Amino acid sequence: MASVWVGSRGTVKDFPGFSAGRDADAVRKAIKGLGTDEESLINILTQRSCAQRQLIAKEYEAACGKELKDDLKSDLSGNFEHLLVSLVLPPAVFDAKQLKKAMKGTGTTESILIEILASRTSKQMKEVGDAFYTVYGKSLGDDISSETSGDFRKALLFLANARRDESSKVDGHLAKKDAEILYNAGEKKWGTDEDKFIEVLCLRSFPQLRLTFDEYQKICNKGIEASIAGEISGHLEDLLLAIVKCARSTPAFFAERLHKAIKGAGTDEYTLTRIMVSRSGIDLLDIRAEYKNPSGESLHSALKSDTSGDYEAALLKLCGGDD
Structure with a gap:
């Protein structure tokens, strides 16, 4: 069964010639030896696919009688600990x-x-x-x-509640109808019918939404983003705009989040770790390409200049190459 957590555009793939037992043993030695061998931990845990990391964790627990995440927690600290513990959890x-x-x-x-x-x-x-x-x-x-x-x-x-339609089929007639509904719920009336925005944006598939946004532009002469920003406020506005961004391009959405996490006032390591871990097996190659677009700086060089030590080394391995 193909995992829903694996995409063809990840930077981390199945490691060839993988042996869970051998890796679990090497991880145990890296943790239990005199002083921790961080480099071995990085080389193993950032270079094995998500499924392989789960197998290493199973083997480790069978051999040591303790969970790998708990031993990592007691042996490491700070952002580096958070990153490695995150890597060994099921997604x-x-x-x-x-x-x-x-x-x-x-x-x-x-x-x-x-x-x-x-x-x-x-x-x-x-x-x-x-x-x-x-x-x-x-x-x-x-x-x-x-x-x-x-x-x-x-x-x-x-x-x-996982109610979004996942089919890749698009329906032109429905797109026109939804675009009308959104127009009538916002720009066309006094006050806003938020329910209609929620239903369309939270239930339709991403390809279907892209078609709806095109139809909306035709009816309204402005982008759906501008209408949401003008009609809706607060956290709902933020959520609906995030959905629109993800529907248009999920990698671009994450590239923007990474940019904020790295370039904002002080680095937001928590967000940085979350995105690098959760997307490295799915679409980090595309996120890297999007990251470079506006700024000309690669994700690799941004991580290099903004993080340090073992945390930096592990992030750069997850990032893969430089663009």
């Missing part, structure tokens, strides 16, 4: 933990909820929902319901 569990963290404590980190829920496919979200329930014993929807409110909550729940 659905990783997303579930990120979502939980975004909703924990006082205040909700909406940008993380938006990033994950806007960009994941329905198949991925089904797995994240299952993982969330397994790890926390309650449903992702319940957490979202208690931590968010209003139309923002409604849209997040559509996405969390």
Whole structure:
């Protein structure tokens, strides 16, 4: 069964001649020896595919009686620890933990909820929902319901419940109809019918949405982004704009997020780690190409100038080459 977490444009592929037992042994030696051998850990964990890392973690636990993530946690620290621990988690569990963290404590980190829920496919979200329930014993929807409110909550729940159509077929007639609905719900009336925006943007497939945006431009003489920005505000506006970006180009969406994480005031290592880990097996090659577009600086050189030490070394390995 093909994993929903593997794409053809990842920088990290299956390692040829892979042996989970041999790698688990090497990882154990790197952790248990006198002083930690960070270089070995980096070489193994950043150069094995997601599925292979899960097998290493299984073998490690069988041999050592402890979970690899726990030994990494007790042996490493800081951003480097967070990165390697993230790499050995199953991707659905990783997303579930990120979502939980975004909703924990006082205040909700909406940008993380938006990033994950806007960009994941329905198949991925089904797995994240299952993982969330397994790890926390309650449903992702319940957490979202208690931590968010209003139309923002409604849209997040559509996405969390994996209701987006995944077919690649597009329907021109439906695109025209949806474009009319969006126009009538926003630009054409006094006040905005947010429900209509939520339904179209959270239920239709990305290829279908791209067709709808073209039709919308014809009717309205402006882009859907401009209408959303003018008609809707707050977290719902941020979420809907993120969905539009992902529908147009998911790699461009992530390149922009990486740019903010690296170039903003102080580096946002948390976002940096999340994107590099979650996209390295899917589409990081395309994200790298998009990253270079506006700035002319490659992701590789941005990481080099903005991070340091073992954390930098591991990120550069995940990034793959320089563009």
